[in-house]
Amino acid sequence: MRAIQITEFGGPEVLTPVELPDPVAGPGQLLVEVDTAGVNYADTHAVDDSYLSRTVLPVVPGSEVLGRTPDGRRVMALAGTGGYAQRAAVPESLAHEVPDTVEDGPALAMIVQGLTAWHLLRTAGRLEKGETVVVHAGAGGTGSLAVQLARFFGAGRVVATASTPKKRDLALELGADAAVDPEPEGLAERLKEAGGGKGVDIVLEMTGGPVFDASLEALAPFGRLVTYGMASRTPAIPVEPARLMARSTAVIGFWLARLLSRPGTYHEPLDELLSMTAxxxxxxxxxxVYPLAEAARAHEDLRARRTTGKLVLDVRD
Incomplete structure (x- = not known):
């Protein structure tokens, strides 16, 4: 089968098209004939081994697939690894049937990014009706969905950040009340002003470094900063407990992988998200949408912030 493999760590250039033997589904697994595979920012961390879970070489990256089972069912699934290939063996418990009313790309957007946005707001951030929510990277894959879901879940005000005027306009079109530049200098003040001047209740943050620091500073009393990424690959300033105590604020870490074994956290939200999409x-x-052989270009575009929304590999090309 055709696949993308990495045999050494590095940048997008180490993503190499190869021919590999077909995978064999073991106990508790399901073989999927892959039509399309999702690309996530976490995949770029796997390629340079900078993610929370370590990458063991050689590996076929990619955690999201959509295709057909041997009995003809159309499913999408979290694969762990192995998604950038014509066939993937996935955990049967993480295979979810996809209605024909939802196309491949929008369905793939629901697996990691949709579920993440859903849980950031409901499980980690515990959004209450009327609260002000900041969504960093509001035109990105997770952010664009979080902007819409925050509005749907009852946020009183939604503030997005995005790196270009075009992306900020897109975030406003999706339902944000305000969109600001994420440049760290002066960011805390811009977020407070956009949120109404008194600080914000929830910040969904995936950049790290000085953006994390500014986001924490922008919180109102009892505000929550939910951190779920390290896109800048830059560490933030260590958080002193007294800094949190002074305004009764919280920093909450979120990693989707921690939820997958808990009842009601995977299939049920996916059903809701797919219904809302349909x-x-x-x-x-x-x-x-990129051909499988151009996975490296997809990673280059993603890391360079040239994209909006969900990136997809068409494995059939």
Whole structure:
């Protein structure tokens, strides 16, 4: 089968098209004939081995697949690894049937990014009706969905950040009340002002470094900063407990992998997200569809912030 493999750590250039033997489904696994595979920012961390879970070489990256089972069912699944390939063996418990009313790209956007946005707001951030929510990277894969879901879940005000005027306009189109530049200098003040001047209740943060620091400073009393990424690959300033105590604020870490074994945290939210997508209440953005052989270009575009929404590999090309 055709696949993308990495045999050494590095940048996008180490993503190499190869021919590999077909995988064999073991106990508790399901073989999927892959049509499309999702690309996530976490995949770029796997390629340079900078993620929370370590990468063991050689490996076929990719955690999301959509395709057909041997008995003809159309499913999408979290694969762990092995998604950038014509066939993947996935955990049967993480295979989810996809209605024909939802196309491949929008369906793939629901697995990691949709579930993450859903849980950031409901499970980690515990959004209450009327609260002000800041969504960093509001035109990105997770951010664009979080902007829409925050509005749907009852946020009183939604503030997005995005790196270009075009992306900020897109975030506003998706339902944000305000969109600001994420440049760290002066960011805390811009977030407070956009949120109404008194600080914000929830910040969904995936950059790290000085953006994390500014986001923490922008919180109102009893505000929550939910951190779920390390896109800048820059550490933030260590948080002193007294800094949190002074305004009764919280820093909450979130990693989707920690939820997958808990009842009600995977299939049920996916059903809701797919239903919302099918009837038009949720608008997943597809930022690019690349042939499997051009996975490296997809990673280059993602890391360079040239994209919006979900990136997809078409394994059939």
């Amino acid at each position: 009837d038009g209440r949720l608008r997943p953005l597809i930022g690019g």
